[in-house]
Amino acid sequence: MRPSRVTLEQAQELFKTCMPVRKKEEKRSADCLGQILAKPVYAAVTQPPFPRSAMDGFALRSRDICRADIQHPVTLEVTGCVCAGQETEFMLKPHQAVRIMTGAMIPEGADCVVKQEDAEWDERAVRIYHNAKPGENYCPAGEDFSAGDLLAEAGTPVDSYLLAAVTAAGVRNLTVYKRLKAAVITTGDELQNTETPLQPGKIYDANGIWLCTRLREMDCEVVRYQTAGDDQSKIADEIREAWKEADLILTTGGVSVGEKDLLPGVIENLTGNVLFHGIQVKPGMPTMLSVVKETPVLSLSGNPFAVEALFEVLAGGYLTDMEASRYLQKNQMKALKQTFVKTGEMKRIVKGRCDESGVYLPQIQKNGQLKNGIGSNCLVIFPEGERTYTEGEAVRVIRI
């Protein structure tokens, strides 16, 4: 028997419960770009590993030049030169200085570096025209972090900044969540790909490209993308193929009550377990979730905005649970920038554009429209009931 329509919140919970536990993998850090840390990362080495100079100049003892100024320069003996990458065993004695380059190891005994613009020198001696404080241009070992320090918590996305820090910290491998593998099957005899001129009665497949690219933006791997027409056995074959490698199968279209709404029958023939078929929300009311051979199949209704909105609130919500701050669907309250007439009794999701000052919603929003999605950056969820929301009124916004 067909289960009754669930609420949006129930659908979100059911979606999470049927998703497989995220697997972890350990691999070379440079190959983890875009993935989410599954374990915290600790520094293997101290950074910088040695006290180093921040300037090209002279390493010396600050007390030797405490009286130096432009009229009374202090002359020190130059005992050698250290460049970046060299190890130094110099031990600085009073009234000695070492020529030093930026990034080079500061010798024992020196507590500051005077930049060369404040000095005159030859191979043997240096004249210093300014005094310097202890620690000036001196970067102590561990100024950034020490071996054993926590660099990043589990849940942090791996980006170029994290990779720079962990590489400097001598961390070769990271443990990250494996990318979720998803398969996309669009259905409908009206669908055509863009390789050929549009035939009568046909439209181009917008849902397929949207799902594939949004999944990739969410760091999932799209292992398969096919259009199956309105052919029951082809749709079933596609689902069977997708089982082999996908953690999640997404279908679009064919979930309503028409002659060609084939998905419920296909799922039944595959002896799938239907968790819900129908959500008390617009758009996406006929959305169906089933589990076929342990693989969740989220069957989104065909209207492009139904696909977008329900994918965001169901799959996006699931990714939120992985602590991936990047995907956090920050539920915020924002002020409407203009009046919005909310029609229909059911809970309603609309797309909008928000900034610090509030949220703007195009008044005309049909579920089949695509153009008004360009530049949108949020969804607004209106509660049940028909009414006019006035300018300045706070509404629930989900950043996408």
Ligand SMILES: Nc1nc2c(c(=O)[nH]1)N[C@H]1C(S)=C(S)[C@@H](COP(=O)(O)OP(=O)(O)OC[C@H]3O[C@@H](n4cnc5c(N)ncnc54)[C@H](O)[C@@H]3O)O[C@H]1N2
């Ligand atoms: N008698 C009834 N008719 C309908 C009901 C109902 O309750 N009783 N529900 C309506 C609602 S609400 C929706 S939503 C749609 C959903 O139907 P399906 O999920 O079966 O979707 P389709 O009919 O296959 O497609 C709907 C619409 O979207 C276009 N479409 C489909 N796939 C794509 C694609 N890949 N790219 C771009 N556009 C696509 C399709 O051509 C249709 O125009 O049913 C209502 N009907």
Ligand code: MOO
């Ligand atoms: O639920 Mo349908 O997606 O309203 O248009």
